[in-house]
Amino acid sequence: MSINHASDLPISGNDPANIKLLKSALDSSISGIIITDNTQFDNPIIYCNKAFEVLSGYLREEVIGRNCRFLQGNERNQQAREDIRKAVTEGESITVELRNYRKGGELFWNELYISPILGEAGQVTHFIGVQNDITRRKNAEENLQHEREQVELKIEKRTRELNENREYLDSIIQTIRQGLIVLDPEYKVISANDFFLKTFKVENRDTIGRSLYDLGNGQWDIKQLRVLLEQILPTNNPVLDFEVDHEFPHIGRKLMLLNAHRIEIEGSFKDRILIAIEDITQIRASENRKDDFLSVSSHELKTPLTTIKGYNQTILRLLPADINPKIPMMVNKSGKQIDRLQNIITSLLEMSRIQSGKLVLDADSIDMNILIKEMLEEAQEGNPEHILIFEGQTNHTIPADESQISQVLQNLITNAIKYSPDSRKIKLMLTEVSNYIKVSITDYGFGISQEDQKMIFDRFFRVSTIQKHFPGMGIGLYICAQIIKQHGGTLWVDSEPGKGATFSFTLPIKAKESGDE
Amino acid sequence: MSKKLLICDDDRDIVEMLEIVLDESGFEIITETDSKRVLELISNTRPQLVLMDLWMPVISGDQILKRMREDKNISSIPVVIMSAAQDGKEVALKAGANGYIPKPFDIDKLLKRVNEFIS
Numbered sequence: 364m365s366i367n368h369a370s371d372l373p374i375s376g377n378d379p380a381n382i383k384l385l386k387s388a389l390d391s392s393i394s395g396i397i398i399t400d401n402t403q404f405d406n407p408i409i410y411c412n413k414a415f416e417v418l419s420g421y422l423r424e425e426v427i428g429r430n431c432r433f434l435q436g437n438e439r440n441q442q443a444r445e446d447i448r449k450a451v452t453e454g455e456s457i458t459v460e461l462r463n464y465r466k467g468g469e470l471f472w473n474e475l476y477i478s479p480i481l482g483e484a485g486q487v488t489h490f491i492g493v494q495n496d497i498t499r500r501k502n503a504e505e506n507l508q509h510e511r512e513q514v515e516l517k518i519e520k521r522t523r524e525l526n527e528n529r530e531y532l533d534s535i536i537q538t539i540r541q542g543l544i545v546l547d548p549e550y551k552v553i554s555a556n557d558f559f560l561k562t563f564k565v566e567n568r569d570t571i572g573r574s575l576y577d578l579g580n581g582q583w584d585i586k587q588l589r590v591l592l593e594q595i596l597p598t599n600n601p602v603l604d605f606e607v608d609h610e611f612p613h614i615g616r617k618l619m620l621l622n623a624h625r626i627e628i629e630g631s632f633k634d635r636i637l638i639a640i641e642d643i644t645q646i647r648a649s650e651n652r653k654d655d656f657l658s659v660s661s662h663e664l665k666t667p668l669t670t671i672k673g674y675n676q677t678i679l680r681l682l683p684a685d686i687n688p689k690i691p692m693m694v695n696k697s698g699k700q701i702d703r704l705q706n707i708i709t710s711l712l713e714m715s716r717i718q719s720g721k722l723v724l725d726a727d728s729i730d731m732n733i734l735i736k737e738m739l740e741e742a743q744e745g746n747p748e749h750i751l752i753f754e755g756q757t758n759h760t761i762p763a764d765e766s767q768i769s770q771v772l773q774n775l776i777t778n779a780i781k782y783s784p785d786s787r788k789i790k791l792m793l794t795e796v797s798n799y800i801k802v803s804i805t806d807y808g809f810g811i812s813q814e815d816q817k818m819i820f821d822r823f824f825r826v827s828t829i830q831k832h833f834p835g836m837g838i839g840l841y842i843c844a845q846i847i848k849q850h851g852g853t854l855w856v857d858s859e860p861g862k863g864a865t866f867s868f869t870l871p872i873k874a875k876e877s878g879d880e
Numbered sequence: 881m882s883k884k885l886l887i888c889d890d891d892r893d894i895v896e897m898l899e900i901v902l903d904e905s906g907f908e909i910i911t912e913t914d915s916k917r918v919l920e921l922i923s924n925t926r927p928q929l930v931l932m933d934l935w936m937p938v939i940s941g942d943q944i945l946k947r948m949r950e951d952k953n954i955s956s957i958p959v960v961i962m963s964a965a966q967d968g969k970e971v972a973l974k975a976g977a978n979g980y981i982p983k984p985f986d987i988d989k990l991l992k993r994v995n996e997f998i999s
Contacts, residue, residue: 658966662935665964666891669984673897676987681904705984712966766969766982 395494420466436464454479454487472501542640550575600625618644717845728760738772755793757800759872771843775804783808799869807863820844883998886910888918889933915939929997934963942975958997
């Protein structure tokens with residue numbers, strides 16, 4: 364398309380007044396307008412309006428006679444120039460966007476519309492160039508483009524991070540030595556980790572997408588599991604340490620500990636169910652073997668000791684009065700060693716039970732007044748060189764395991780005697796403090812340093828300074844502390860080296876709330 | 881009146897030891913080391929007290945005790961269980977024992993316990 368002669372305009376071309384009017388009109392335009400003369404060498408600019416001067420920063424006299432390309436500065440190889448050249452050659456109009464430079468060297472985006480003017484013979488005589496500064500639009504476009512690219516980069520980065528995270532989490536899930544399956548709210552398997560597949564000897568393809576209850580010909584349709592998923596989990600989330608005992612057709616009986624977690628966070632994962640499965644079949648079996656072993660060894664060690672102890676005490680009873688006094692002395696000594704052996708056996712078994720968390724409490728109602736009196740009388744009989752004093756009393760019986768509390772008392776009294784060979788007095792106090800009874804056993808012997816006090820309730824700890832002179836295994840106080848702890852009380856020591864020691868323990872007058880009843 | 885006491889333990893040495901001790905204290909002692917035969921022996925001899933071990937081959941002390949309690953003729957005879965088992969006391973009392981003595985025991989305590997039932 365091209366604009367034709369000025370004579371097409373409603374204003375007649377030759378009237379000077381009209382020409383002035385037209386020029387004014389051109390100068391009023393906000394677009395820069397130039398006219399070039401295509402009939403002259405190098406197609407020079409022969410006219411520019413005011414807006415062009417504002418746009419380019421050049422004055423009219425600096426522009427007239429020059430080819431338009433000077434506006435392009437050093438950027439002569441723009442694609443748009445190629446398009447212009449083609450349009451000019453073919454005498455067609457064109458709109459291009461050019462990077463141009465103002466007189467001050469400042470870049471601006473020029474939206475250039477070029478239209479040829481045809482002469483009488485149809486040849487191109489002039490070009491009209493209409494120019495608009497589109498720098499702001501261009502910048503906005505460029506900024507937009509830039510931002511878009513940035514956003515895309517960010518998305519790409521986030522996607523990569525998410526993928527990395529997912530792979531990372533996945534590798535964790537695949538590495539843990541526990542079966543893990545994820546179910547949808549209808550109990551269909553969404554995923555299962557390698558350990559699950561391996562433990563239960565199943566393939567991924569037979570597992571994913573199928574209802575848990577249908578897996579492996581219904582071998583997972585376990586009553587306890589249904590109770591967990593359908594009755595417990597909906598109201599108690601999460602469920603921890605849920606025991607399931609099941610006979611599987613191929614892999615045999617499995618004892619499993621389950622943790623189940625229903626996802627409550629709103630979103631695409633809501634109501635998915637995570638189930639972690641620990642196969643404790645072997646652990647439980649070896650625990651049972653250990654229990655059996657302990658139980659049998661206890662029995663087998665104590666049985667011969669029963670005969671030895673019985674005969675030893677009977678010999679003592681039957682000895683004639685006029686016998687060589689060395690004989691009852693020797694029988695007495697062997698009796699003490701038998702008691703020591705018995706204590707060691709009991710302690711070892713107690714310790715094993717404590718370690719496996721099976722220190723079962725036989726809750727009797729004990730009268731501590733009587734128990735302490737009996738224990739002291741017994742100790743007094745065996746240690747006539749010490750003076751054992753009992754002070755105080757309680758008006759309450761306490762719920763406790765009599766044999767275990769006896770063991771604690773015996774241990775503490777024996778220790779008090781053992782570690783105060785040069786001091787004769789041992790004092791035992793029984794009091795009530797708040798809702799506890801408190802028993803304190805005081806000796807006036809070696810005492811225990813602050814440093815050692817911290818460790819005497821540890822297993823196999825023995826105070827180094829007395830170790831050589833007083834044999835022992837260092838488990839007595841550990842067991843005492845554990846027994847008192849299991850009863851809901853505390854065992855502690857107050858001592859100063861050289862001044863003796865007071866071991867005290869408390870026991871609640873009322874049973875622990877955590878009991879079954 | 882004689883103080884008749886039946887001792888049942890599969891460990892012969894313990895039975896012999898108890899026999900000496902208790903005989904010395906003036907009891908009439910009946911002993912048995914084969915737990916299969918003890919129910920019949922109790923029925924036939926009707927002791928005033930049975931002193932019985934827990935872990936014995938074929939039939940254990942608590943099983944014998946349960947059968948005694950089901951038999952009208954001997955159900956009222958007191959039984960004291962003696963055992964070296966960890967859970968002996970629990971098992972014994974559950975089976976209906978009148979008393980329990982952990983092994984190894986002091987002879988004094990044993991005699992005291994026995995005398996509580998036979999006086």
